[in-house]
Amino acid sequence: MDELDLTISPGERVLLLGASGAGKSTLLHALAGVLGGDDEGEHHGELLLDGVPPAERRGRAGLVLQDPDSQVILARVGDDVAFGCENLGVPRDEIWARVTEALDAVGLALPLDHPTSRLSGGQKQRLALAGVLAMRPGLLLLDEPTANLDAAGVREVRESVARVLDSTGATLVVVEHRVDVWLPLVDRVVVLAPGGGVLADGPAAEVLAQRGESLAASGVWVPGFPPPRPPRVRAVGAELLATETLAIGRAVTLHSNVESVVTAGTTLAITGENGAGKSTLGLTLAGLLPSRSGAVVACDALADGAGPHPIRWKSRELLTRIGTVFQDPEHQFLASTVRGELEVGPRALRMPASQITDRVDELLQRLRLDHLAAANPFTLSGGEKRRLSVATVLATQPRVLVLDEPTFGQDSRTWTELVALLAGLVDSGSAVVAITHDADFVAALADAELVL
Amino acid sequence: MTDLLTPTRGTQVIYRVNPVAKLAAAFLLSACLVVSIDWVSAAVALVLESVLFFFAGVSARTFFIRTLPVWIAAPLTAVTIALYGQTSGQVYFEFLFARVSDGSLELALATLLRVLAIGLPAVVLFLTVDPTDLADGLAQVVKLPSRFVLGALAALRLVGLFLDDWKSLELARRARGVGDTGRIRRLAGQAFALLVLSIRRGSKLATAMEARAFGAPVTRTWARESRFGAREWLLVGLGGLIGVAAIVTSVSMGHWNFIAG
Numbered sequence: 001m002d003e004l005d006l007t008i009s010p011g012e013r014v015l016l017l018g019a020s021g022a023g024k025s026t027l028l029h030a031l032a033g034v035l036g037g038d039d040e041g042e043h044h045g046e047l048l049l050d051g052v053p054p055a056e057r058r059g060r061a062g063l064v065l066q067d068p069d070s071q072v073i074l075a076r077v078g079d080d081v082a083f084g085c086e087n088l089g090v091p092r093d094e095i096w097a098r099v100t101e102a103l104d105a106v107g108l109a110l111p112l113d114h115p116t117s118r119l120s121g122g123q124k125q126r127l128a129l130a131g132v133l134a135m136r137p138g139l140l141l142l143d144e145p146t147a148n149l150d151a152a153g154v155r156e157v158r159e160s161v162a163r164v165l166d167s168t169g170a171t172l173v174v175v176e177h178r179v180d181v182w183l184p185l186v187d188r189v190v191v192l193a194p195g196g197g198v199l200a201d202g203p204a205a206e207v208l209a210q211r212g213e214s215l216a217a218s219g220v221w222v223p224g225f226p227p228p229r230p231p232r233v234r235a236v237g238a239e240l241l242a243t244e245t246l247a248i249g250r251a252v253t254l255h256s257n258v259e260s261v262v263t264a265g266t267t268l269a270i271t272g273e274n275g276a277g278k279s280t281l282g283l284t285l286a287g288l289l290p291s292r293s294g295a296v297v298a299c300d301a302l303a304d305g306a307g308p309h310p311i312r313w314k315s316r317e318l319l320t321r322i323g324t325v326f327q328d329p330e331h332q333f334l335a336s337t338v339r340g341e342l343e344v345g346p347r348a349l350r351m352p353a354s355q356i357t358d359r360v361d362e363l364l365q366r367l368r369l370d371h372l373a374a375a376n377p378f379t380l381s382g383g384e385k386r387r388l389s390v391a392t393v394l395a396t397q398p399r400v401l402v403l404d405e406p407t408f409g410q411d412s413r414t415w416t417e418l419v420a421l422l423a424g425l426v427d428s429g430s431a432v433v434a435i436t437h438d439a440d441f442v443a444a445l446a447d448a449e450l451v452l
Numbered sequence: 453m454t455d456l457l458t459p460t461r462g463t464q465v466i467y468r469v470n471p472v473a474k475l476a477a478a479f480l481l482s483a484c485l486v487v488s489i490d491w492v493s494a495a496v497a498l499v500l501e502s503v504l505f506f507f508a509g510v511s512a513r514t515f516f517i518r519t520l521p522v523w524i525a526a527p528l529t530a531v532t533i534a535l536y537g538q539t540s541g542q543v544y545f546e547f548l549f550a551r552v553s554d555g556s557l558e559l560a561l562a563t564l565l566r567v568l569a570i571g572l573p574a575v576v577l578f579l580t581v582d583p584t585d586l587a588d589g590l591a592q593v594v595k596l597p598s599r600f601v602l603g604a605l606a607a608l609r610l611v612g613l614f615l616d617d618w619k620s621l622e623l624a625r626r627a628r629g630v631g632d633t634g635r636i637r638r639l640a641g642q643a644f645a646l647l648v649l650s651i652r653r654g655s656k657l658a659t660a661m662e663a664r665a666f667g668a669p670v671t672r673t674w675a676r677e678s679r680f681g682a683r684e685w686l687l688v689g690l691g692g693l694i695g696v697a698a699i700v701t702s703v704s705m706g707h708w709n710f711i712a713g
Contacts, residue, residue: 059665062664063663065656070657070660071660073606073661075584079584082675084665087664087666087668088670089668092675096675117612132663315627315630315632318626318627324627326627330648330652331617331621331645331649334625334628334641392628
């Protein structure tokens with residue numbers, strides 16, 4: 001980010017947009033005064049909050065981040081909300097008055113000693129918001145606070161923010177690439193240019209009318225510019241996986257008598273609320289988690305001599321049969337370069353070296369990762385990590401593909417690419433099982449939907 | 453998420469006693485018991501403690517499950533001492549370096565009782581400790597630096613997330629086709645991946661804490677007051693009393709066996 005000139009007046013509600021890498025998050029962190037010192041990067045120019053550097057006005061700006069899990073600080077709801085006030089030196093009696101008020105404002109009607117570990121994603125984000133509110137900030141900074149939430153969670157958080165702004169009159173700066181979430185709330189849209197500076201700035205309707213198309217092309221979800229949906233052939237093939245009086249769960253049974261069939265040439269979407277056991281079902285179908293009772297049975301066409309129960313297959317036997325893309329791509333990275341990452345599967349299958357090279361080259365190109373072949377997977381952007389995690393699975397050409405929230409927090413460009421890629425795979429005879437709460441994704445791809 | 457730090461709650465008085473007092477009581481008792489190895493002092497302490505266990509706020513079942521490691525460790529240590537402890541009196545059995553005698557048996561009994569007398573109360577007292585209350589106590593009563601104590605407390609909450617990460621890493625390795633062989637090497641790789649993930653989670657948490665003015669240059673206040681009153685002094689006093697009673701009984705019966713002597 002460079003050459004940025006921006007003035008935000010008290011009480012304004014600003015939506016900050018820009019292509020990924022334009023520095024939206026960096027700007028929010030700088031406004032919150034948590035960007036770190038000179039040892040963590042370089043800066044020039046000046047950023048003032050109420051006329052002084054943000055780090056000197058702690059608590060004046062409150063920041064809510066994207067990941068619900070890493071914002072919970074303490075084990076009890078009340079203590080967590082009180083944390084900011086304690087740090088600001090607020091007297092004890094006033095702290096508890098503020099805690100109750102903040103929890104009311106975000107609509108979290110829970111006992112003060114309720115364990116924070118038992119909150120849903122939406123509740124955790126509202127808790128983080130309450131923790132920020134209790135500090136009575138004049139400026140509310142939200143960094144994609146709803147990107148990891150299901151539809152109900154998104155609504156919860158937005159309504160809480162709306163209520164808070166109306167009652168406190170605080171200034172809002174929100175970063176989000178799904179414009180429709182915040183459009184009803186904001187009065188000004190600022191678009192950051194990728195190289196630095198401001199691309200557009202003005203009333204929301206005006207900016208979106210002018211810049212909507214180019215914003216949509218750069219990956220922002222703009223209402224009225226839906227990403228293109230791929231054409232589908234829809235040729236239903238043979239049955240590959242089926243359940244037999246299946247009960248799923250890790251430590252305790254979450255669901256019993258789950259009925260589902262995975263068929264070649266189709267996409268099965270597993271939907272349901274956060275915590276309903278969608279991931280558990282996906283991992284059980286993928287032959288990774290044992291069932292609580294009953295079984296997942298592979299038909300002969302898929303088993304190909306490996307036996308009827310995927311959970312008993314060898315790790316290597318899974319590669320060509322069922323591939324799994326995890327929700328967090330970082331969980332499945334094994335190598336120190338992108339190329340190495342793609343070679344893991346084919347090597348485990350003991351494919352000849354020349355064939356491995358061909359296949360990896362083809363995937364690198366198809367998923368626009370060729371310029372990153374030598375990069376470390378952990379250093380990639382969110383969209384690149386997602387593309388790589390899908391590519392690693394495609395490298396061994398499994399007949400069934402299980403994906404856990406493949407479009408979570410992705411910009412519209414990555415979304416479009418992923419959907420097109422998966423549509424191509426399904427229409428060429430693979431089966432896709434997708435755990436998702438993305439309604440657009442279900443509409444574009446699903447042939448069957450299982451609601452948990 | 454794996455539930456690791458669900459607040460510890462109970463109705464009994466012991467749950468409301470400041471964790472610092474529990475720490476001090478356990479420490480005082482151990483200090484009295486480690487200076488001698490004789491069976492009398494340990495037995496006296498153990499008998500007195502058993503009475504207190506009824507007020508410890510845990511059911512018999514929880515008590516035995518949670519103290520199981522102590523019950524396993526104690527006899528194992530005793531057997532070792534019986535075989536290899538200092539020989540004196542009549543020798544009953546001899547094999548290579550092992551020699552069971554009157555002396556080694558007495559030492560073994562003393563050790564068995566001692567491990568129980570020190571281990572059981574320590575475990576029982578900590579069953580009723582809530583990490584948040586302990587942190588409050590350490591910062592407000594013991595006056596340890598708040599940055600350090602709160603940082604540790606917040607980090608402790610991440611342990612539950614790490615357990616979930618570890619499970620996912622394990623499944624992901626099976627899914628990637630490398631789950632069949634090389635278990636040791638795979639574990640090493642998995643541990644490294646967990647380290648990378650934990651550093652990321654840690655730095656995100658640090659940002660979240662900083663965004664809530666953690667480390668602001670003002671004097672921090674405490675929403676929860678950590679009290680250290682009569683109840684706490686009573687518990688510490690009990691710990692000391694049991695220790696002293698054990699020492700006095702042992703010395704007066706002539707069994708006192710000071711380690712440094």
